[in-house]
Amino acid sequence: MSASDEEIHDEYPDGSVRLRNPNIELMDQDILYHLALGSGSHDLVEMFGDVKFVCMGGTPKRMEQFAYYIMEQIGHKLPAGTTLQDISKYSYRYSMYKVGPVLSISHGMGIPSVGILLHEVIKLMYHAKVKDPIFFRIGTCGGIGLEGGTVVISEEAVDGLLRPYLELPVLGKLVQRTAKLDKRLARDLKSMAEPSQLFETVTGKTMCTYDFYEGQGRLDGAFCEFTEQEKLEYMEQVHKAGVANIEMESLSFAALTHHAGIKSAVVCVALLDRLKGDQVLAPHEVLEEWQERPQKLVARYIKNYLAMKGRLSLDGHSGSVPVLSPRRYKLVQQESETYD
């Protein structure tokens, strides 16, 4: 199991990203192959040294849209005549956009894909000398007892056996890494959903599976060897254990960010209620609007953070997500602190 939060802070009080790999420093250069970047070929401090927020989600399109959305929200201006560029275009794997202090990156589907990306993005933060970055996953999920369109902020990630850690075979042995998300970040996000709630937002455990079909108890895959009754009993059992939603990346996301001493949060919108069905039936335009919901919440957090640091105007008129007043933001902070 990995070290506790306290241990990480004791070891890295300046907020540096924890690499936990002595080999990297000894290498002439580090090629971040799946990002089409390298410590020898690119000035990573110059390119990424000002990053504060790393936002990830499954598809390249979503993350391009989020990049444009956050650009409008934080009032970031591009040089005249330029557009946002996909920095990792030539990897043909992931897409990455940078908007001032925000990176918006697609992670593909499932634990292996997000895991590879996290190794390289964590190393990117290290090479770029970024301090105290905050990572968000902006995703989609199946809700349990939740209507489609409900946003779930994860309190904790568990696997399909309800175990709160990522298990990975390394050199023939199983290594376990605690899948811890930042509690305060989750509370702050929840508080920010409340003032002008446009959609339902809840918190709960997130179950992360290795498969969309059998792994999530679906009756509609190419194979199914259980009955609907057995599926529903399982859903009820995990629901009783506090699971609010099911997706496919949170375990790795929580485990690897925690191992690196990075604060992170997972915010997903439910596309359906798994107690009612398995197929994603909502029309395309509805799904598009739902997918924007986690983006709105995370954008609100980023906007408020930058406003508190004096890096954004607090007039509340730049973009469609209202910025909290300084008084309200202080209250939200105080509310959070009383829990610590």
Ligand SMILES: O=P(O)(O)O[C@@H]1C[C@H](O)[C@@H](CO)O1
């Ligand atoms: O962020 P996304 O929408 O990719 O998250 C979930 C989990 C899987 O990657 C995918 C399955 O449809 O959606």
Ligand SMILES: O=c1cc[nH]c(=O)[nH]1
């Ligand atoms: O049911 C769902 C919907 C989206 N993503 C998942 O992993 N599961």
